[in-house]
Amino acid sequence: MEFVIKISQFLLSLSLLIILHELGHFIPAKAFKTRVEKFYLFFDVKFSLFKKKIGDTVYGIGWLPLGGYVKISGMIDESMDTEQMALPPQPWEFRSKPAWQRLIIMLGGVTVNFILAYFIYVFMAFGYGDEDISAASIKDGYWVENPLLINLGFKTGDNVIAIDDKKIVNESDIKSNFIGAKSVTIERDGVQKTIDLPQDFLGQFSDGKNHSLFELRIPFMVGEVVDSSKNKNVDLKQKDIITAINGNEIKYFDQFSSVLSTLKGQTITATVLRGNETLSRQLQVNSNGKLEIFPANSPRRFSELGYFDVIKKEYSFSESFGIGYDKLTGQISSYFGQLKLIFSPSTGAYKGVGGFKAIFDIFPDTWSWQAFWSITAFLSIMLGVLNLLPIPALDGGHVMFLLYEMVSGRKPGDKFMEYAQMVGFFILIALVLFANGNDIFKAIFN
Known part of the structure; x- marks a missing residue:
């Protein structure tokens, strides 16, 4: 039953994100009178589970749940439809539209991702508020059981005062600031001490079997x-x-x-x-x-017993818009920071890259709408940021070439775009294999 709940949340979230992302391309394409030949949830390799043609567009559901797509006429994309591209341009085709319209079409997907995340954060702030644990109220420090942290000199009972130069105000600040951290300041027996983290801490952390950090000490x-x-x-x-x-x-x-x-x-x-x-x-x-x-675990009950103080913040509807913006920009900045670490081999952060199993694992095994929407907002931001990467075959790759065209006044040739698309496609396949290979490796050896 727990597996059914997790897979249901995973598929519902994935489907919602795919459909809305592709709608972000579909709506401006239609607005600019560009023909959309297909709109698919999941990939229809060889066959579809469902399809129906309405007007010029075939709407369908594929059997391979690795994403989705819209196929826009006159565009060099993952379909590699070179036969169509060999024909003279037609007025309804993507390639016939002005560069600024093509740019809006290509940015539509990631724009929807960020807008979706923003409004999820807004309504979660209004509906649920924020709940956290005051770091100052934690009396006997944190529980440390990860051998990596113990070997670095941390131990149970340490209070975390700051990570780098960021003071820890709430318990959740520890995990949100730990990625990419260089040092941790603790208090032990009334004395403060700063412990430096190795440059490849994230790599060592990913390699380990224990992925805990500083955990709350609870009864x-x-x-x-x-x-x-x-x-x-x-x-x-x-x-x-x-x-x-x-x-x-x-x-x-x-x-x-x-x-x-x-x-x-x-x-x-x-x-x-x-x-x-x-x-x-x-x-x-x-x-x-x-x-x-x-x-x-019941933080509120533990708070009643005096183990720590739970801080509950509630927001008015108008306040929620500002809170939503802060959370959106904070998550976008954090995720770009994580990507920077992943592409820096010396940090070893690439070892922590995960695929579909890693995403599946972050969903709880009991149904919680609050957790579901929080995870969906995060995944929406992740999808938006990844799609902005300047890799041919991703939205960011198309945007890169469109910006070049708008600045230089010269449009890249169709043959060049075909080759670039093929290179980008192979890069994406390699990244997908690497991420999911990491999942398999961890499942076998951890």
Whole structure:
């Protein structure tokens, strides 16, 4: 069932983004009386799952969910329709239109991507507001379990004060500022210390099996008891919090492992907090030092118990437009920064590039409209930025040649455009194979 929920969100988001991106090309093409021969969701290699011709355009759904496309008459694109291009230009064709109209048509897709992301952020700000955790309210630092961070000198209990020169105000600031960071300033036992990160930190991070950074220290809240566990029939409920073992208080989940490792195969007395009631339960520790209980997470409940302060910000409808703009521009800037790191081999960031599985994995296994729209906005920005890259076969490649034509007054020849399109197509295939190859490599070896 969890897989069905994840794949449903993945396909719904992907389909929405593809259709709207292609509409961004389709609408100005129609407005400038340019014939659109095909409008497809997914690729129709050899055959289509559905197709219907309305006017001059065939609308369809392909079977290969790797993207979508509109085929515009008189345009050298991935279809490589050289026969049509060999004929005299017709007034309804893309190549017959003024350069400024062709530029608008080509920029239509990424424009829609950015507009979509903006309005998602606007309505999410108005509908959900913002919720974060005050970094200053975190009393006992963060949980550090990634061997890479431990080897660099970090340890559980460290408070993160700043990343490079950016002060950490909210807990979410850590992950948003960590990509490309050169140093981290921590506070340990009241003393501040700056730890430098290696240039290839992102490469080492991607190679590792543990991808955690500085995680919140939270209590052991019961989520689900494994069916095969000896504790399956114990009276435990979701959101119960285990606060002590054999009378010894244990405040944080990260402290349980070392305690239970000394109690393998034993029966323990666990103190359990249920609501405002304190209970006692007998639990079995297995031979591996585990209770076989999956933990749960509830920031608001932990905030009520004094572990940290949850900050909730609500925005009026008018305020939401400014918040949406800030989030859009921040994400665009961040993603361009990530691309810069990826194309800098010394950082090793290219090792973290993922394909469709990586995108699939970021969707939660429970349905959440808030998470769905947040991920869709991010993917819309990602699609827009990637399409702006000056690679022939991408929108950015077409825009590059159009700008050259508008500045120089000379239009690149059709043969040159055909060869450029072929080169761009092979570059894209190589990038797709590399990204999805990374997914396969990680699935096998991590």
